[in-house]
Amino acid sequence: MPVIPRESHSQRYERWVYLTLLRSMANPGQWENFPKTDMHSPTGLLGAFQMGCRCLLDAEPMIWCEPGNSPLISALSDLRLRWASDPSEADYLLLNLDPSRIMNCIHTLKVGTPLYPNASATLLIALPTRNGSFQKANLSGPGIRGERIASLPAIDGNFWAARNTACRYPLGWDVILFSNEAVMSVPRSTNINLAQPETESGPEPH
Amino acid sequence: MKCPSPAVGERGGLQVTLTLTGQEDRIKVFDQGADESVNAANLRRFIARMTGCSTTTDTTQATILQSRHRIPEEMLRDDQILVLQVPDPEPLRSVEFDTSRAQEMHAFKDYGLMWLKLYEQLVRYGSFIQGASYPVMVHKRYVMSPSPIPRWDTPKLNQSAHLTILCAGREKRIYAIPPWTDVEPLEFSDRFFHVEDHSEWVCRLSGVRHKFMNEIPLADGTSGFELSDTGYLSKALKSGSDPAQSAGACYFDADGHFHQPGFLKFEEGDARKE
Numbered sequence: 001m002p003v004i005p006r007e008s009h010s011q012r013y014e015r016w017v018y019l020t021l022l023r024s025m026a027n028p029g030q031w032e033n034f035p036k037t038d039m040h041s042p043t044g045l046l047g048a049f050q051m052g053c054r055c056l057l058d059a060e061p062m063i064w065c066e067p068g069n070s071p072l073i074s075a076l077s078d079l080r081l082r083w084a085s086d087p088s089e090a091d092y093l094l095l096n097l098d099p100s101r102i103m104n105c106i107h108t109l110k111v112g113t114p115l116y117p118n119a120s121a122t123l124l125i126a127l128p129t130r131n132g133s134f135q136k137a138n139l140s141g142p143g144i145r146g147e148r149i150a151s152l153p154a155i156d157g158n159f160w161a162a163r164n165t166a167c168r169y170p171l172g173w174d175v176i177l178f179s180n181e182a183v184m185s186v187p188r189s190t191n192i193n194l195a196q197p198e199t200e201s202g203p204e205p206h
Numbered sequence: 207m208k209c210p211s212p213a214v215g216e217r218g219g220l221q222v223t224l225t226l227t228g229q230e231d232r233i234k235v236f237d238q239g240a241d242e243s244v245n246a247a248n249l250r251r252f253i254a255r256m257t258g259c260s261t262t263t264d265t266t267q268a269t270i271l272q273s274r275h276r277i278p279e280e281m282l283r284d285d286q287i288l289v290l291q292v293p294d295p296e297p298l299r300s301v302e303f304d305t306s307r308a309q310e311m312h313a314f315k316d317y318g319l320m321w322l323k324l325y326e327q328l329v330r331y332g333s334f335i336q337g338a339s340y341p342v343m344v345h346k347r348y349v350m351s352p353s354p355i356p357r358w359d360t361p362k363l364n365q366s367a368h369l370t371i372l373c374a375g376r377e378k379r380i381y382a383i384p385p386w387t388d389v390e391p392l393e394f395s396d397r398f399f400h401v402e403d404h405s406e407w408v409c410r411l412s413g414v415r416h417k418f419m420n421e422i423p424l425a426d427g428t429s430g431f432e433l434s435d436t437g438y439l440s441k442a443l444k445s446g447s448d449p450a451q452s453a454g455a456c457y458f459d460a461d462g463h464f465h466q467p468g469f470l471k472f473e474e475g476d477a478r479k480e
Contacts, residue, residue, distance in 0.1 A: 006258070007258070012228055025384070026384045113313075142384040142385075145385075146386075170347060189384075
């Protein structure tokens, strides 16, 4: 009799996280909730961020993490990641303490080349508070039917404007935002129209 | 892990499907429209045994659909994922055999040779003769092979609600079309892409018209026609010749009109002009 493999609880949860990230990339600007499960899994902001990182990262790409973020680095230590010393070298940037720290070097992040547009940076950003400021924007492009009005987290006054400057499809970088229990993606193919520059404060839009 | 499947064909779609599928899923596998073919039945049984998922032949009931060379007649929803098996993912292969050079052509949106190929077809034959894998422009940037689906299925990819994942296992290449993405068949401003004209063909089993048909040679030397999508055929048989009673909305309606008015264009004087 052949041995039929069965999915363990942890494998099932990892697959659900992967599907959530897949749906999030396919539907830019829309929060996708991570699956709820009874199994033991990391919870809270660091937990959701960790699960996303574990799903996307391995020993191949170069990773940059904010200096002093030892809890995250130790939580991912078993992945044997390759750490970059400078954000401009990184394929993935992990930002969960203060994403605005990246602003002074944001123009140096990898955007790929016409021959290898995939050789670009992906920013994994954990939103530090549940009740932060949000900036209204009109999104359009693949994954969006017509236009979508989204509330983008106001990471820094110039972050989304800098992102628009960097993204000239197919060049540019992709942004994946994590909250406690959900994820939102803004791939480079998404057009962001920051028609209303004023920011709004309010509860996290779920 | 080495995938326990043959060294040719199906591996790409199978790997993607096995990655996505779990016990909570209901999977439909079909081959050239047929759920009952040996290929489709074996893959469906294999996926169900490996993942514990349930199976269906009903397009509307499936959460993940793995297909070889067809897209169902019924419209897919935004909560469904379509996995297409791809034997040759490089749309420029017929005009540029060197893969590195083809990559450069993609990088600089240099699709002149592809346009020339289509123009030569018009000059020699009076129409575009490519029956399957008709090249499409995605997001007005990249020419893509939609896998060897018939021309009938090609417009179904435009602004579709579902996520499409295409995978070529032999070449280790994977690509995807997000929902609501522009996927336009290549055509000239005065000579347009057309789907196969099956308007005069009637399914001999169900009486349905204006869907993609298989041509069946008959003993008397003539041809009969049957619906290619057997899932849709079974619904048509249950409900008489009016499958609208049991089937979901279709990409092409009962009169053969595509669900996105104006997307398929016709030359002046063409009887099919909407």
